[in-house]
Amino acid sequence: MTKRVYINSVGSVSAQKTFENDSFLDEITVHYDTTISVISPNYKDYIPPAAARRMAKGIKMSTVSSKTALDEAGLENVDAIIVGTGLGCIDDSEKFISAIIDNKEQFLTPTRFIQSSHNSVSGQIALGIGCKGYNYSYVHSAASFESCLIDAMMQIQLEEAKNILVGGVDELVAHHVDTHRLIDHIKKTPVESSKLLTSKTAGCVMAEGAHFFVLSEKKQASTYAELIGVRTYNTLSKEQLAQTVTEFLREHELNSDAIDLVVLGYNGDVNFDAYYDLLTQDMFLNTAQAYYKHLSGEYDTASGFGFWLASKVARTNTLPAAARLNQITTATPRTILLYNQYRGEYHSLVLLRQC
Amino acid sequence: MTDLKLELKEKIIEQLNLEDVSITEIGDNDPLFGEGLGLDSIDALELIVMLDKDYGIKLADPKEGKKIFESVETMATYITSKKAN
Numbered sequence: 001m002t003k004r005v006y007i008n009s010v011g012s013v014s015a016q017k018t019f020e021n022d023s024f025l026d027e028i029t030v031h032y033d034t035t036i037s038v039i040s041p042n043y044k045d046y047i048p049p050a051a052a053r054r055m056a057k058g059i060k061m062s063t064v065s066s067k068t069a070l071d072e073a074g075l076e077n078v079d080a081i082i083v084g085t086g087l088g089c090i091d092d093s094e095k096f097i098s099a100i101i102d103n104k105e106q107f108l109t110p111t112r113f114i115q116s117s118h119n120s121v122s123g124q125i126a127l128g129i130g131c132k133g134y135n136y137s138y139v140h141s142a143a144s145f146e147s148c149l150i151d152a153m154m155q156i157q158l159e160e161a162k163n164i165l166v167g168g169v170d171e172l173v174a175h176h177v178d179t180h181r182l183i184d185h186i187k188k189t190p191v192e193s194s195k196l197l198t199s200k201t202a203g204c205v206m207a208e209g210a211h212f213f214v215l216s217e218k219k220q221a222s223t224y225a226e227l228i229g230v231r232t233y234n235t236l237s238k239e240q241l242a243q244t245v246t247e248f249l250r251e252h253e254l255n256s257d258a259i260d261l262v263v264l265g266y267n268g269d270v271n272f273d274a275y276y277d278l279l280t281q282d283m284f285l286n287t288a289q290a291y292y293k294h295l296s297g298e299y300d301t302a303s304g305f306g307f308w309l310a311s312k313v314a315r316t317n318t319l320p321a322a323a324r325l326n327q328i329t330t331a332t333p334r335t336i337l338l339y340n341q342y343r344g345e346y347h348s349l350v351l352l353r354q355c
Numbered sequence: 356m357t358d359l360k361l362e363l364k365e366k367i368i369e370q371l372n373l374e375d376v377s378i379t380e381i382g383d384n385d386p387l388f389g390e391g392l393g394l395d396s397i398d399a400l401e402l403i404v405m406l407d408k409d410y411g412i413k414l415a416d417p418k419e420g421k422k423i424f425e426s427v428e429t430m431a432t433y434i435t436s437k438k439a440n
Contacts, residue, residue: 107408
């Protein structure tokens, strides 16, 4: 029999105060901007100053988030570390490349270079906890985090690993924001987060965050939910969406009526939110609906925030009012479906079940 | 020489990201490596590049670095002597 996969802990640093696991969006920070940064914990509480001084922001966020997840799972080490990121430590990459240009390819120092690769995060976490096991980074735009979930699920199901630290991280940096403004991928005018979906403007509110989880073969007291299935699709037309979701659910012997809560990656981009509308206005019209990018902002691994939200809902039987998309409630969100896409590409479906 | 030492302290703090250290906390003769500021081998590379980039001094023999980077005082003395030549 195939091994089950449990989400045994969570850790998150985001544009909301999520770095402490004992609360669940009790206080909502309302943002009014076109880009939003994370609410940072006091990094000195988690990272020795000597180590922190060379860490890029993405590594600091990930260190806190992964440490929170490991602590909650009661683990000091894991069999594997798998991290998804769209851009890696892009701030250091940009600074390193700028230094090459500014100094005419002379005087290059090692610190920025060390951290400028996409796999710096998984490497730094491994160094921090002394993990010599499988260490992998997935760089696959908005499906980076889900790619990690697929890998972790297979590793556990094939008994390659018992406990895996899985995460997603992306940081907000000036040059990346500038280029995305130029191509109109970021909103031109600020929007209040609670009014994101009614702004009816193009582009997203760009942000950053780090979300880590321990996936394990065994259920324990800290378990949030069971991870049932993950599927990614690089491209998917609107016409294909409903049938694709139906087939995904059928693979797990479910239909749309069996879904108690659907968690959607609406980001307020008037040109692409129609994908979500197709599900909320038809297949899941009578299902409890949640959204989260008005809380987290958009980035390649923002779906990690959705996964964090869904895990919390599964464990607490509570969907915070700020994340409710419709008026339908469910007392026991037993089966939760997450759907995300970015600009009509990199679609993902993730299925969780209470346990 | 005093100005140079002050400048070196500012550069060390900025380039090595010593966020929690102020200029007044670095004594002229405090060891930079080990017990003092606790710098490591990567910092040593950063300091070598700093000497080259900001003062035009190339370390011909990397072994020299151990003595030159002992403290801000030794760095300033070395830079001053190189400039005098």
